[in-house]
Amino acid sequence: MSPLLPAIQALSGHVSLLLLGAGLLLWFWGTWPLLEGGSYLGRLHKLSVSDTLGSALMLLGLLLRIPGQWPLLALALLGLIVWNTIFGYVLASCSLPPPHEPPRERTAPHRSDRSR
Amino acid sequence: MTVLIWGMLLALLIPIAVVCRPCSVWDRMAAFSSIASKVALIMMVVAVIRDDWMLGLVGAISLSAGNSGMLLLANLLREVER
Amino acid sequence: MGFLLSCLLRLLLWYLLTADSSAVNLLIGVALALLLPHAEGPRQPLGPLLRALWQALVAVPQAYGEALALIGGGREQERWLELPASAPSQRLVIFLEVLAITLTPFTLVLGLSRVDGRPIYRIHQLRPMPRHSRTAPKGTTPSSED
Structure with missing residues (x-):
């Protein structure tokens, strides 16, 4: 068992670098369209790729590096995914002009369920 | 790891450049939310490199608190624009 | 529960x-x-809640697959869709469904509205164009401009 341990550690170091690099690539790919033109919603789609998924990959890479701190890293991962996704939804639905349907009833799931 | 930090800082410069240009307010909100999560992630990576977990704690808390102020601001702007 | x-x-x-x-x-x-x-508020039934939770968990690996498809996909097409939603009184289920739909990079929820008394999600979709229709003229793509 003991000769396997350094090998596992070296492997986890390499995998963590790989995850961090992949997250960085997603960051660049998803943030670059902000500089270009194009539809606002399309840019939001790509920003969700970079900020949610890329950052989650980076957090996984950090988790391989410091496994002793897993509770806080798990909390950060959960918070990152939930908050960024909900913020993308709020930005998309708020940036649109209001829907021109005759019954103006706002049944959208507003923040009433954020009380958890 | 140093290369990684430089790359992350370069990626952080992109939304900052977007904010510095004249653009619509919604573009600006998206860029600011991107800045927020990127800065928190950079904080945690720096914490791992310098082996100083207090810094990482700040990053983790700011990630889990999220940009809830921006969320309220977006709702407020929508109501104002209406 | x-x-x-x-x-x-x-x-x-x-x-x-x-x-x-x-x-x-x-x-x-x-x-x-x-x-x-x-x-x-009203009591939340457990079955739909657990199903929505499972969907939100499954959406994470699916989101990475869609991100890869979007990166390697080349040209993109945008569409507006409408999907049926759960009853708006089940707030937790709605929250989890919005989370699962918005997490995947192809789709983005724009809001919840009501058509013929049934709740639907208004969804914006961005996906790479399928290869066989990439040379097709632009008007034939099924896009409903809201």
């Missing part, structure tokens, strides 16, 4: 935040989870 789930979620958050599994700390966490004010 919704009460128990929210207590469990709060206990989990407390444990992750304090990173301390001693009995005293867990007792404080249980007391906080019970004492903090709970959301009011």
